Amino acid sequence: MASFQKIVAMFFAGSVALAMGSAPAMAGMGTAKPNPHNPCGAMAKNPCTAKGKIDAKRLTRPAGTHLMKGRHRVLVKEGRRLWHDKSLSTNGLSCNSCHHNHAAFRATFAKPYPHYVAMPHQQAGMKKVSLDEMIQFCMVSPMAAKPLPWNSRKLAALTAYTETVQKSFKPPVGGMKGKNPCHPGAMEKMHNPCHPKMVNPCAPKAANPCAPKH
Numbered sequence: 475m476a477s478f479q480k481i482v483a484m485f486f487a488g489s490v491a492l493a494m495g496s497a498p499a500m501a502g503m504g505t506a507k508p509n510p511h512n513p514c515g516a517m518a519k520n521p522c523t524a525k526g527k528i529d530a531k532r533l534t535r536p537a538g539t540h541l542m543k544g545r546h547r548v549l550v551k552e553g554r555r556l557w558h559d560k561s562l563s564t565n566g567l568s569c570n571s572c573h574h575n576h577a578a579f580r581a582t583f584a585k586p587y588p589h590y591v592a593m594p595h596q597q598a599g600m601k602k603v604s605l606d607e608m609i610q611f612c613m614v615s616p617m618a619a620k621p622l623p624w625n626s627r628k629l630a631a632l633t634a635y636t637e638t639v640q641k642s643f644k645p646p647v648g649g650m651k652g653k654n655p656c657h658p659g660a661m662e663k664m665h666n667p668c669h670p671k672m673v674n675p676c677a678p679k680a681a682n683p684c685a686p687k688h
């Protein structure tokens with residue numbers, strides 16, 4: 475469990491670094507000895523350094539195609555199962571590994587789709603994503619897998635279930651928790667890239683974007 479939490483924490487440390495453009499505390503992280511348990515450690519497969527490396531075409535719904543239709547309640551049920559299914563990824567993670575209890579979502583998740591999301595913008599240059607495209611992004615980047623077939627029942631089911639997750643997502647009052655990865659309540663301890671045990675992009679150093687302004 476501990477090493478798994480580290481994986482997730484490392485992922486966040488990486489995505490925070492990307493979100494900030496450059497984070498001095500992250501410098502040299504890519505040259506550290508690759509940790510086989512860390513999806514962000516092996517450079518070739520590192521979802522945290524994949525900036526601009528994902529072809530947006532793989533994540534963009536092909537014109538004229540649609541989500542598979544089905545009975546909504548059944549799709550939601552199937553989607554909930556897939557949400558916990560580690561076999562969808564190649565790195566032992568499920569959607570729930572990162573998104574349990576709304577973890578990892580930022581304020582954009584509260585907006586109706588399509589909308590801007592930071593990571594697909596940074597890693598694939600996409601200005602906006604629909605919900606199914608966002609799911610495909612998480613399949614390819616954090617889950618290190620292939621996109622699901624666009625007309626598949628799996629994608630329709632995951633989309634239906636994620637819609638229900640979105641409905642219960644409330645961006646925190648004032649937007650602090652959702653926007654600020656350094657806010658004390660932002661994430662649970664081990665999911666928190668600012669936790670002292672993690673590679674800490676928020677450490678009080680020169681040019682620290684998270685340091686309190688005087």
Ligand code: HEC
Binds near residue numbers: 573579612
């Ligand atoms: C290794 C961690 C990780 C895994 C596994 C993961 N995600 Fe994500 N996901 C993230 C992060 C980090 C973000 C925040 C991206 C941002 O705001 O730029 C995110 C954001 C999202 C969003 C919200 C984007 C928005 O509108 O703001 C959705 C929806 C989503 N993920 C769905 C999924 C689904 C479905 C799966 C499983 C197929 C999955 N994720 C697996 C890390 C992960």
